[in-house]
Amino acid sequence: EEYKRAEEVFRHNKESALDDVRFSLLGDQWDENDKAARKKDGRPCMTYNRLAAFVRQIVNDSRQNKPAIVVRPVDSDSDPETAEIYVGLIRNIEVSSNADIAYDTAILQAVAGGFGYFRVNIQYAHDDTFDKDIVIERIHNQLSVTPDPDSVSADGSDWMKCWIVDRLPIDDFKAKYPKAKKTNWHTDYYNKDFDAINDDGVWIAEYWEREEFDRAICLLSDGTVIDEEIYNKPEVYGAYQIQGIEKVDQRTTKSYKVTQKIMTGAEVLEENEWAGKYIPIVPVLGDEVIVEGKKYYRSAISNSKDAQRNYNFWRTTSTESVSDQSKSPYMVEEGTLVDPHKWATANRIKYAYLEHKKGSQRPTREPFAGIPAGAMQEALNSNDDIKATMGMFDASLGAQGNEQSGRAIIARQTEGDTSTFHFIDNLSRAIRHLGRIVVDLIPKVYTGERIIRVLGVDNKEPTNVQLGKLEQVPQSEFEGEGFNTSRIYDLSLGKYDVTVDAGPSFATKRQEAAYQMTEMVRAYPQLMQIAGDLLAENLDWPGADELAKRMKAM
Secondary structure, X not given: OHHHHHHHHHHHHHHXXXXXXXXXXXXXXXXXXXXXXXXXXXXXXXOOOOHHHHHHHHHHHHHHOOEEEEEEEOOOOOOHHHHHHHHHHHHHHHHHOOHHHHHHHHHHHHHHHOEEEEEEEEEEOOOOOOOEEEEEEEOOOHHHEEOOOOOOOOOOOOOOEEEEEEEEEXXXXXXXXXXOOOOOOOOHHHHHHOHHHOOOEEEEEEEEEEEEEEEEEEEEOOOOEEEHHHHOOHHHHHHHXXXXXXXXXXXXXXXXXXXXXXXXXXXXXXXXXXXXXXXXXXXXXOEEEEEOOEEXXXXXXXXXXXXXXXXXXXXXXXXXXXXXXXXXXXXXXOOOEOOHHHHHOOOOOXXXXXXXXXXXXXXXXXXXXXOOHHHHHHHHHHHHHHHHHHOOOXXXXXXXXXXXXXXXXXXXXXXXXXXXXHHHHHHHHHHHHXXXXXXXXXXXXXXXXXXXXXXXXXXXXXEEEEEOOOOEOOHHHHOOOOEOOOOEEOOOOOOEEEEEEEOOOOOOHHHHHHHHHHHHXXXXXXXXXXXXXXXXXXXXXXXXXXHHHHHHHO
């Protein structure tokens, strides 16, 4: 009943997404009845899909502006150095799990269909270890997800339930659940549109549920805040008593428990407790419109479909007019033709000769009237309409305009980018929520004494760091700091929040630095004698690092 309600609330978005994706990416742009009628009459039915290029332009802009997750310390138990370890670990998680594929798939789904998704998962780090890693995975079928119908957030942070419905091949189902009944998870939407691939598999649902519960916490005399359940454990309580630390206050707070259930239409196959407090499915939305409480998610091409249909029609009409030149009728007198069948099929079959009766007037063909000017003008109008409804004009697509200066060209391109920037900004919001999910999971997944790899800016300079319990050392041994965080990091201490840094249109910040430094050197050549090594360090061609060392030595 919950799923049926959620599906009914979201079904119109799934249907529009399916239609938009087929229209823009697959070029399915003609009405089936029109295609059948034209095919019956032998008339052309051509598609000049201009929308795919606009979709790629937005998606590839987002690929060049990858949002980076930034972690900042919040309370007195957190510190900037540990925050950098969080950031480096998140970079390593993204690289190890090919998160860029998940991001690119989701933004393509959002631009072409109105919404997309990616997800967070936990898996063992290696085949021969019990250590676990966080991974970021793509959801390749955006229509398989049915979100919480009562959600009001733009990033899924308030989802209390979510379903992912997918087909498991029958052999895999038997191997994984040998005692389970092969009963499909019933869904009117999938049964109607996907019967063709439902015969050799079982439809199952992955159901995520988030429940709120009360949790008791204690404030200790040394300022520590701890769960009362943990504090009351004999070994923990005894340790605090030895140190003379007492409980000074307590209160009840709200917390969340997340559960994953794998189920068919007949039974629950698996039930798993999730380590975090968020449902690990992250939506990437397109253009969100809310009317009378009903949400509509629109793709970048939703308003351009009629203009594209017009373009196809008028371009087809023009092509048809040219092809009809050879079909102009002959003007003949009755009874003057030899073998009228040949004359009737001369527009389709090339004959060596055509005969008419001796002494009769030679048949003449009606002259070609030319391509209708109205059809050509309407095609041009439709082309302009596509650009206007997309908000992207020639400069945004790289076409040369009247601009002369580089600044003017960039300004024109920026105007087009601004009209579609909300798609890229929505991806940034989604990655920010992904950062919250990952930061919430890290202390629960990366536990105990283990060594992890962290990555620096632009995913360079990998470093291995030791995780474990921090030990307090005298102030003099670490330049005034209270903890020796130069070697051992305790990721369970402190609170951290998440923002995103959406960089400029450069593949990496190093390339941006090299570009800006080069511009400064042009304006102030003497700068090469002062900071030439810094410029060389940011160049990406072979030997740049060696050149930087030589310049620094000089």
